Amino acid sequence: MTNNVANTKIVAIRFQPIGKVYHFDASHVEDIKVGDYVLVSTSRGKELGKVVSLLTNRSDMEEEGVKAIERLATAQEMVMRRLWQERELEALINCREEAAKLGLRGVKFAKAEFSYDGSRLTFLYNVEGDESVDLKELRKQMRKAHRKSRIEMRQVGPRDVAKLYRGMGACGMEERCCSKFLSEFSPVSIRMAKAQGVSLNPQEITGLCGRLRCCLLYEYEEYVEARKHLPKRNKRVVTPRGEGKVVDVLPLKDAVIVQLDDERKIEFSRDEIEPYDELHALKDKANQPCEIHPNGECTCGRR
Numbered sequence: 001m002t003n004n005v006a007n008t009k010i011v012a013i014r015f016q017p018i019g020k021v022y023h024f025d026a027s028h029v030e031d032i033k034v035g036d037y038v039l040v041s042t043s044r045g046k047e048l049g050k051v052v053s054l055l056t057n058r059s060d061m062e063e064e065g066v067k068a069i070e071r072l073a074t075a076q077e078m079v080m081r082r083l084w085q086e087r088e089l090e091a092l093i094n095c096r097e098e099a100a101k102l103g104l105r106g107v108k109f110a111k112a113e114f115s116y117d118g119s120r121l122t123f124l125y126n127v128e129g130d131e132s133v134d135l136k137e138l139r140k141q142m143r144k145a146h147r148k149s150r151i152e153m154r155q156v157g158p159r160d161v162a163k164l165y166r167g168m169g170a171c172g173m174e175e176r177c178c179s180k181f182l183s184e185f186s187p188v189s190i191r192m193a194k195a196q197g198v199s200l201n202p203q204e205i206t207g208l209c210g211r212l213r214c215c216l217l218y219e220y221e222e223y224v225e226a227r228k229h230l231p232k233r234n235k236r237v238v239t240p241r242g243e244g245k246v247v248d249v250l251p252l253k254d255a256v257i258v259q260l261d262d263e264r265k266i267e268f269s270r271d272e273i274e275p276y277d278e279l280h281a282l283k284d285k286a287n288q289p290c291e292i293h294p295n296g297e298c299t300c301g302r303r
Helices: 075-085 088-101 136-145 158-165 190-195 220-227 276-287
Strands: 010-014 021-025 037-042 045-054 107-114 120-127 150-155 236-239 242-250 255-260 265-269
Touching (some): 021 037, 037 075, 088 107, 088 120, 088 136, 107 158, 120 158, 190 220, 236 255, 236 265, 242 265
Parallel strands (some): 120 150
Antiparallel strands (some): 010 045, 037 045, 107 120, 236 242, 242 255
16 A cells, blocks of 8 residues: 555556546556556456556545556456457356346346456346345356356446446437446436426436436536526516516526516516515615614614
8 A cells, every 4th residue: 555645656547448437556667658458456356457547636645545556467468358358248148048047037137247367257237126136046057157257246226237238318319428428426316307497207307227317417516506696486576677576597597587567577687686575675674764862873874
């Protein structure tokens, strides 16, 4: 473990094309560059990863520390990695067939992943609902079929499955966000759709994974910040054309739609409106009679 991060050469590594980034110390490796493949030790054993960036700002990493990479991958290891990857589809098909024979229901096997040297074979699966699935017998069968590999069964969420399957997004993009650039998933709530005025129709806010669309998060903070400076719906306001009630809020335009007392609906910018309650409170205060102290001074300060 490296303690003095400021004096080390830190690189960011990915183990999957659009996967989470991990940081490692590459101080002892000369001429390492983006695009190189390296061997590192992880909690799952040795893995082969790709260098995606060289870090220059490392102030936030001093407390957690970083592990050192072992070395650059050899040409033979790269060829070995490709050969094992070519066997992943066959392993996945075999796993699905055995699961069907065992009568496993409600479990979907999405991908089989060999480590670069074939020493580990991981099956990624998703379970429908909250029910647990006993995979002991299936794991036993996979050990018989792949005797040279350590078998792992790893459960993933529906968003991870959609990412693995790729395909067109619900919005019409040729490739889903999760498969194109999202390296991690952030929590998404129905509150985010409401804040942006998005229809709550499930077909419009649900992704192909069956969960709320990740894109609801993209502009949420901008909408929240914009709404802080605008009146809410049904609030009465004073406009250049008279008093009325806010019937719609347009956060990104910094404006609102106001229904005037004569039923007309007109769009006004934030600078053109004043809160009804505050304005009338000021008028009432201005019309109140002054209270005079015994010393003759006015309490309101108007005279």
